Amino acid sequence: MKGWPVVVLVGLAFVGVAAAEPRGSGDLGIVIERADGSVLVVDTSARRVLGRIAGLGDLSHAAAVFSPDQRYAYVFGRDGGLSRLDLLEQRLDRRIVQAGNSIGGAISGDGRLVAVANYEPGGVRIFDAATLERVADIPAIGRDGTRSKVVGLEDYGRRRFAFSLYDAGEIWLADLADPQSPRIARFSGIGRLPYDGLVTPDGRYYLAGLFGEDGLVLLDLWQQPPQPRRILEGYGRGEEPLPVYKMPHLEGWAQAGDLLFLPAVGRHELLVVDRRQGFAEVARIAVDGQPVFAVARPDGRQVWVNFAFPANDRVQIVDVPSLATVATLNPGKAVLHIEFTPRSGEAWISARDSGSVVVFDGESLVELARLPARSPSGIFFTARANRMGF
Amino acid sequence: MPRGASLVAVLVLAAAAAGAEEPDPARQAELLHMLRQDCGSCHGMRLSGGLGPPLSPQALAGKDREALVAIVLDGVPGRPMPPWRPYLSEGEAFWLVDRLREGLR
Numbered sequence: 001m002k003g004w005p006v007v008v009l010v011g012l013a014f015v016g017v018a019a020a021e022p023r024g025s026g027d028l029g030i031v032i033e034r035a036d037g038s039v040l041v042v043d044t045s046a047r048r049v050l051g052r053i054a055g056l057g058d059l060s061h062a063a064a065v066f067s068p069d070q071r072y073a074y075v076f077g078r079d080g081g082l083s084r085l086d087l088l089e090q091r092l093d094r095r096i097v098q099a100g101n102s103i104g105g106a107i108s109g110d111g112r113l114v115a116v117a118n119y120e121p122g123g124v125r126i127f128d129a130a131t132l133e134r135v136a137d138i139p140a141i142g143r144d145g146t147r148s149k150v151v152g153l154e155d156y157g158r159r160r161f162a163f164s165l166y167d168a169g170e171i172w173l174a175d176l177a178d179p180q181s182p183r184i185a186r187f188s189g190i191g192r193l194p195y196d197g198l199v200t201p202d203g204r205y206y207l208a209g210l211f212g213e214d215g216l217v218l219l220d221l222w223q224q225p226p227q228p229r230r231i232l233e234g235y236g237r238g239e240e241p242l243p244v245y246k247m248p249h250l251e252g253w254a255q256a257g258d259l260l261f262l263p264a265v266g267r268h269e270l271l272v273v274d275r276r277q278g279f280a281e282v283a284r285i286a287v288d289g290q291p292v293f294a295v296a297r298p299d300g301r302q303v304w305v306n307f308a309f310p311a312n313d314r315v316q317i318v319d320v321p322s323l324a325t326v327a328t329l330n331p332g333k334a335v336l337h338i339e340f341t342p343r344s345g346e347a348w349i350s351a352r353d354s355g356s357v358v359v360f361d362g363e364s365l366v367e368l369a370r371l372p373a374r375s376p377s378g379i380f381f382t383a384r385a386n387r388m389g390f
Numbered sequence: 391m392p393r394g395a396s397l398v399a400v401l402v403l404a405a406a407a408a409g410a411e412e413p414d415p416a417r418q419a420e421l422l423h424m425l426r427q428d429c430g431s432c433h434g435m436r437l438s439g440g441l442g443p444p445l446s447p448q449a450l451a452g453k454d455r456e457a458l459v460a461i462v463l464d465g466v467p468g469r470p471m472p473p474w475r476p477y478l479s480e481g482e483a484f485w486l487v488d489r490l491r492e493g494l495r
Contacts, residue, residue: 034435035426060435078434101439119440149441166441195441195470211470243465243472246431247441309428310477334427352427 025070028087029339029381031350031357032062032075033374039064039075040357040373041090044341044348044381047359047369051090057081057097062378063104063251066385067129068111073380074129076105076116084132087382096132098125104251106155109388113176115161117153124150124163126176135179142168143188152197152208152250154389156221162206164194171197171208171219171228187228190217196250199389200260200275207231209250211265214241218279231279232262232271241266246308248292252390256300256320263291270294270305272323283323287316294318295338297362298345302326306335306349315349317365327365331358339379350376411481421486422494424477432470437494441470447493458487 028050031040038054056062058079065074072093073085080099085092101120107113107129114127126136140148140163148165155161159176171190175183192212199206206219214236219226248263255261258275259282270291272283289311294303303318312334317327332351339348345362352375359369384390413421426435432442443449450458462483465473474483 058434058436058438060430061440078436078440079438101434103440151441193470212468244470245428245472247470353423 023088025087025382027341027382028070029348029379030064030073030075030085030087031348031371031373031376032059032064032378032380034059034062034352034377035375037077038374039073039085040371040376041085041087042348042357042371044344044346047346047371049371049373053085053090053092055092056083056095059377061103064378064380064384065105065107065114065390066380066382067107068385070382070385072129073382074105074107074114076102078102080116080118080120082114082116082127082132084129094132096127098127098134103149103151104153106153106161108155108159108161108176109157110159113159113179115153115155115174115176117150117163119149122147122149122165122167124153124161124174126179126182136176136182138172138174138182138184140165140168140172142170143186144168151195154197154199154206154251156199156203156206157388162197162199162219162221164190164197164208166194169194169212171206171217173206173219173221173226185225187219187226190228191215191230195247195265198250198253201255201387201389203388205275207250207260207262209248209263209265211244211247214265216262231273232281235264235271235281236267239267242268242290244290244308245310246290246292246312248290248308252293252295254294254296254303256296256303259320261285261294261296261303261318263294266290270303270318285318285323285325287318287325288314288328292336293338295340296320297347298340298342302362304338304347306338309334312336329360329365331360332356336377337379339381341381342383348379348381350379352376413482413485417482418485421478421482422489425486425489425494437490445490447491450491455484455487455491458490459483462487 027045037056041050057077061078075083083095099118105116123139148167153163171187173185191210194208195211197208208217215233262271270285273279274282289307294305315329319326331349332354334352337350347360357371434440437445463475465471
């Protein structure tokens, strides 16, 4: 008698497996539904929604990273929630609330550690990627002794993370090779109010944007030890800055060939610097508003830009060879994010107040699909699993 | 009373009077949407804080109503808080501050 419930269970499990074809996860992704605390799991090949996973808390500001096998997404919520989603089974695998207020996170190169940047309490917490058990806690206490909000947390290969201290104006590098004793290098006096950071696709450079000054801070992570230095200093040229109705996000900002496209804060411009000329400014491109994201098409031929309120109803396309805007799209109301499929170069764009995700052909600009979503914000494809600094 | 002070008093009274003027229901809905979505970019959609401070009734307790309205309309110099004057009337700013002080449902 003892054995037969097992037989029934095995039988049911077999039926379950037989019903669904096994599938890969390389063309999957998620769309954050910020107002509902849910995400849509999407199939980018079929351009369709596979399902919805709910119960993820406050996703009003949310970001995601992926396990190296592209099966699991780790979603970082505003409320300190860290959720591990199984994309193949479209379910919430596990979830913790690890802090009071968070801004995003990163995953180590080996996929073993997930790091979260926290505003409250200010610092970085590191978790075992499989169990979400906490393995390290790095309070962000600046040189002046005060605790800082952490922004711009990025991985740069192996078990190394870079991040910035918003209030203290510092950049820290943390090496978690031994998670029990993180090795931390601190750089203070880097500038006022670093608001976000990025790592170049090769993991060599960390860049932090400053709100309190016109300029960015650059760290060459190949240098031993790295020496922070200022680039694009005084880009505002003493002009009164324009109001910023939404802070630019730096992660995923465009690198196309040797050129990096960076947001001016309080200017309606993209600043273009050349890596091979010591990050010197080589161009400024006038755009319609305060840039929030600038994303390179996978071939680097174009950069697509969205904007803060009130120009958040459009996407402008910059042609890289000529450094000129060549097209403007109006995908809907309150455009929040742009994500490209890695090979087909299709752009998925979220239009929050239109309740849609709109898919464009990246070359012809033809609209290929329009998927309903509830207040969609961030769009994250599993191809990110293979990229540093995403 | 010095002239400047009386002018300030008149302006404050005018502003307070404007505050009593409620936006119509359609505009109220727009304002609440703006509050959650656009203010929410920095203050959190649940207004529990982000890069900007929380805007809960507890967080705003003891803060001067006019001073809060001035921050909404004119921003905070040197900090990311932008001026909303181009998009809000004084009456609308007063109405929003009052909603925040009593707590959104």
